[in-house]
Amino acid sequence: MLEISSLSLTLGGFRFTDLSVSVADGEYCIILGPTGAGKTILLETIAGIHRPDTGRIVLDGTDITDAPPERRGIGMVYQDYMLFPHMTVRENIGFGLRQRGVPKEERDTAAGSIAETLGIAHLLDRYPATLSGGEQQRTAIARALVLRPRVLLLDEPLSALDTVTRDRLRREIKEIHARTGITILHITHHFEDIYALADRVVVMKDGAVAQEGTPETILRKPASDFIANFTGMENLFSGTAVSGGPGTAEITVGAVKLFAATDLSGPVRVGIRPEDLILSAAPLDSSARNSLPGVVAGVAENGIYSKILVECGGGMVLTAALTRQSVERLKLCCGAEVWVTFKATAVHVFR
Template sequence: MLKLVGVNKRLGEFHLRDIDLAVLPGEYFVILGPTGSGKTVLLETIAGMYPPDAGRIFFAGKEITCLPPEERRIGFVYQDYALFPHLDVRQNILFGLKSRKIPAAAREGKLGEVVQLLGIGHLLARNPSTLSGGEQQRVALARALVTEPQIFLLDEPLSALDPRTREGFQRELQRIHRATGTLTVHVTHDFAEAAFLADRIAVMQRGRLVQVGSPEEIFYRPSSLFTARFVGLRNVFAGEVLEAKGHRLFRAGRLELAVETGFTGPVGCVLHPEHLQLSPTPTGGTTCLPGRVTAVYRRRFYLEVMVDAGEELVLWIPPAGHEHGFHRPPQVGEKVWCVIPPAAVHLFPRSED
């Protein structure tokens, strides 16, 4: 296990604040956040490039807070690959082993293993400047893996790749992790990438970890407006829960809906569009809001319907309608009812706007 306890680090105007984190053995852990949130600083602090101003770092039950980087058995891959331009691929991969004075025969054995794992044997005599982005990234991974690190740190490793190559490389990283079982910490600003790769995700904002959980927990049960908006959720509202005639009511702007919750006061709310339903007439037994269709967009497997129901709501419905009395796609300008079952509503205490 990799464990950080109360880690703080100030660099100029930036402050890494009170980081408590435990990454499990063999876990693929992703740190997700926007540019400037401190993801790379946290990674470099784990690697020993920055000593923390406060707090402690442990790995496998031993404290490594003050260990120099070369004694931490860490493999680090940056987004710009950081290959040595004056060395060919073979020399780049072997650089770390040579610096550790590993005997030549052992170096060749390790080289053969990592080359086979990554399928780059045909590149060994090439210069980095002649390689594609995907090939350079494979070489950078090989250089980190050949030293058999106990911790594998990846800093935005796919950000410089084109979309098609990036998608293929996500599968490659997944395959490598399954083959090696190395504890991996990967930072990115891309939720889709994080959701594909991660066992768990930590969301980072302004130097703090604001939520840690599985990809499903982060997406379906965000704990803040920041997380909900950053991962691309629709129907995110800042409002409040009020008592009204023995019932609780969520209000945000012109939107009002009855809710079952233990919260009162300022809250955030997410209405998941795939769980909302559309009806041409009012329905009983659940929250049902009148509205008017303002736009309909045909997506690959569903219709995205925009409805003015006091505030704009986004609904994802089957392409041909076929729900709650609809036998055709809804039309712009049509009066409709938005059915909001309890499963569609996620509320959380609000501490920021």
């Protein structure tokens, strides 16, 4: 559906270099990256706000690289909504149709239909200042969808909302995508969005694609230290892998031996997600190949989860994520002796 090929763009002190991304028809693609990675600039370039220095943007087989924004068949929703304060919800939704010369009666009918879909039909005669954040965001999405774009670009659409509203609107966006089948590119900093919405994830760094793949691939199999750190893998070590047979290896990390499901050997990097570690007061009767004794070196509250630091000897400190109930049940505190258990498949190995 959308093919971005060898895109280069210089904008002030920022630069894309030979950036290529493709999005399949009907796919929900989430773009991640730190501040300054170029995520919003990429979306604005796709929308036609910026013109690339080199490269092509092809939408559904048509080259739109030089097409004006209004002729691209692309809708875009910013995180700050950008609603017209002097217009009602009905007028805001129908604004783009009015720009296209659509008669008022037809505009109002279309606005009412999409408002019904998004659950804001009862707000059509209200003004933006009287709406909640979630209602304003739904109005902004309705204004984009009423134009029936081939691609919908969402720039941090949920970031300004409270947790309850964000969860509800996330479910609504998922339902909209399922009903319409529209192709969506969505910029976010919330990893919950990846699990709930994404078919595929693109991670950007310094104007380039650092890695792309399914949510499982990005979160469980990072291709670099940057991806591992950015996605919260936390437990990262250097080691030496020795093959233990097809698809398995023993990895020496300092004085600790780890078993991993990998074909790599020699110098490697090792990553283990905190949520893949199981803590217990005694060794577990489990098929997991990795079981290490350790001593709790720290307990830090982190919302509904607690981060537990465990010293496993030889300088290796593992970070585990446990619920508060688990911390209380195990009576975890500094100095407590524990066992850390995890599967060989939980040990991600890369160069």
